[in-house]
Amino acid sequence: MNNEQIRTAARKHLDGLTKPVGSLGKLEDFAVKMAEIQGKVVPESGKMGAFVIAADHGINEAGVSMYPKEVTKQMVANFTQNGAGINVLARHCGFDVFIVDAGIASDVDLSQVIGCKAGYGTRNFHEIEAMTADQLEICLANGKQLAENAVTEGYKILALGDMGISNTTTAAAMAIAGGLPAESIIDKGTGISSEMLDHKRRVILESIERHAPFSDAKDIMRKVGGFELATMAGFILGLKGKGCACMIDGFPVTAGAYMAWLMDNEVSAYLFAGHKSKVKGHAVMLQAMGLEAIVELDMRLGEGTGAVIGGFLVNLGIKIASEMASFNDAGVSQSTGKEENY
Numbered sequence: 001m002n003n004e005q006i007r008t009a010a011r012k013h014l015d016g017l018t019k020p021v022g023s024l025g026k027l028e029d030f031a032v033k034m035a036e037i038q039g040k041v042v043p044e045s046g047k048m049g050a051f052v053i054a055a056d057h058g059i060n061e062a063g064v065s066m067y068p069k070e071v072t073k074q075m076v077a078n079f080t081q082n083g084a085g086i087n088v089l090a091r092h093c094g095f096d097v098f099i100v101d102a103g104i105a106s107d108v109d110l111s112q113v114i115g116c117k118a119g120y121g122t123r124n125f126h127e128i129e130a131m132t133a134d135q136l137e138i139c140l141a142n143g144k145q146l147a148e149n150a151v152t153e154g155y156k157i158l159a160l161g162d163m164g165i166s167n168t169t170t171a172a173a174m175a176i177a178g179g180l181p182a183e184s185i186i187d188k189g190t191g192i193s194s195e196m197l198d199h200k201r202r203v204i205l206e207s208i209e210r211h212a213p214f215s216d217a218k219d220i221m222r223k224v225g226g227f228e229l230a231t232m233a234g235f236i237l238g239l240k241g242k243g244c245a246c247m248i249d250g251f252p253v254t255a256g257a258y259m260a261w262l263m264d265n266e267v268s269a270y271l272f273a274g275h276k277s278k279v280k281g282h283a284v285m286l287q288a289m290g291l292e293a294i295v296e297l298d299m300r301l302g303e304g305t306g307a308v309i310g311g312f313l314v315n316l317g318i319k320i321a322s323e324m325a326s327f328n329d330a331g332v333s334q335s336t337g338k339e340e341n342y
């Protein structure tokens with residue numbers, strides 16, 4: 001069956017379940033998209049995993065964040081002790097958590113963190129290219145390998161989360177270099193003052209001017225990217241054709257996804273936008289990729305917190321498709337005419 005036939009058959013299956021046509025709204029849409037992703041009319045639920053990928057950013061030296069870069073590794077320690085927002089939400093949404101070091105500025109305890117270090121933080125892209133071509137290839141390859149391993153281990157829904165002080169500056173530079181309008185992208189990350197936001201805007205615009213023109217997504221990531229965000233791009237590209245959905249999170253993760261999308265527009269077919277972040281440029285990137293956020297809770301934490309909440313709801317869509325009784329099975333009378341889905 002091709003995609004369109006699966007879509008039609010999945011919708012027909014849902015219409016045969018004991019409910020008015022379309023009455024489970026977006027849960028039904030999630031089930032249909034999962035059917036297409038898995039190539040099965042009735043999608044199957046399975047293991048769910050959140051990959052929280054961390055790295056440091058040289059651009060932190062330019063004074064664009066309220067926080068020192070040490071918070072990246074301190075939060076990674078918090079993740080490993082199950083004390084962070086993602087640990088709580090992942091636990092209650094049914095996701096296993098994996099922590100990845102893609103380029104933290106110091107060494108971390110690798111007994112609880114997956115080592116994928118491309119360097120000890122990127123360079124300050126206000127002055128010089130963020131990373132070498134080799135470092136970028138390492139990130140893309142590491143991301144692809146992480147995704148392939150997760151699929152081999154039977155994960156059906158994967159969520160991406162980020163941890164990287166100053167990465168909202170990196171993410172904004174990536175989005176703008178990728179063609180999106182600066183005025184709709186640049187915003188606060190963590191809570192900075194309006195003077196600091198003006199400074200952040202200047203740093204981003206000067207960096208774009210320094211490194212322009214940008215030939216493609218790889219050129220963007222090499223010049224103004226981040227190790228964790230490039231690893232996420234590789235992760236997403238690595239999931240193509242694997243029957244697995246990927247939940248994306250807020251502004252930084254979505255900048256990584258946007259790079260993957262620039263490299264291959266078809267990634268949108270297996271991406272879900274877990275939530276809409278408070279950071280204004282997030283919605284602009286989602287729209288460019290043709291994705292609609294599942295929930296809007298005014299969140300702006302990162303770590304994959306919005307991704308696992310959205311993933312929980314996608315999984316409910318799968319449960320509906322796979323566990324509800326049909327009109328035939330339950331002996332419930334169907335509508336007397338052709339029912340409209342409104």
Ligand SMILES: O=C(O)c1ccc[n+]([C@@H]2O[C@H](COP(=O)([O-])O)[C@@H](O)[C@H]2O)c1
Nearest residue numbers: 065164166168189190250251277301302
């Ligand atoms: O996910 C989001 O939309 C989001 C919005 C603002 C901040 N963050 C998180 O905060 C950190 C970056 O903020 P900043 O101000 O240092 O650029 C990084 O660890 C992100 O995970 C995340």
Ligand SMILES: Cc1cc2nc[nH]c2cc1C
Nearest residue numbers: 067071075163301302303
């Ligand atoms: C405390 C803290 C936790 C975070 N989690 C993701 N980004 C973060 C940034 C800060 C500052």
